[in-house]
Amino acid sequence: MDKMSHVITHCIEQLPGLVNGNPQLVWRGRFLNTTFLMKIDSRPYYVTIKEGRIEDIQSGPALLRSWSFAVKASTQAWLKHWETFPEPGWHDIFSMAKTGQASIEGDLHPLMANLRYVKEVLAAPRAMIGG
Template identity: 45%
Template sequence: MTLSPDANAPSLVSRGRLLDCDCLIGPMARPFHAAIRGGRIVELTPSPLLMRSWRFSYRATPQAWAAHWQAEPKPGWHDLLALTKRGEAVLEGDLHPFIAHLQYFKDLLALPRQHFAAAAS
């Protein structure tokens, strides 16, 4: 997987400037281990990673990611917390860094929408 240059864009890094954590993010079966330092993703490694610690995990079904990344997602598929409410995503672990930096994670995980929108044009 290649990290989008937008993931470390100045506006996103600024929003997460106080965030330092390791987390699991991605599909249910094979999430990615992300190391975030000062709002910048410094490492993104596919699982399985044995004995690697993380603070929280946000994983969703492939269908949920596909719906979430549409240029204009339908209600209930547009928001990370809405996906957990639908049962299409799981949020577990120490939720403090996720909730304290919720807008950062919402913006980060919505970045693929730009590519879907460009492809649809």
């Protein structure tokens, strides 16, 4: 495993702790119950949220696994997004989507209805990586 993949794996492992250990963040997501897909390069991670807590992250691929919405980007894009002060264009998932560096797909209602929460969950590794 190369260094970047190792960092990504570590971030995903730590994500439940980063989210569930933040009471205000859990409170913001208290009405969200869903499984969304976070894709890093070709590797899917199925993130199951229950009342704002990350209940489970299943590393895929898993055949016929359903999900509500998906946020997909490359390893490099996620690592750039997780810098303490990301460079312009990498600082927001919608900026990355506008430039084609990420895609946001599927049933967007749970995403848009909980947008601050989901963006903060996806940016949570920023606290670990810094730089």
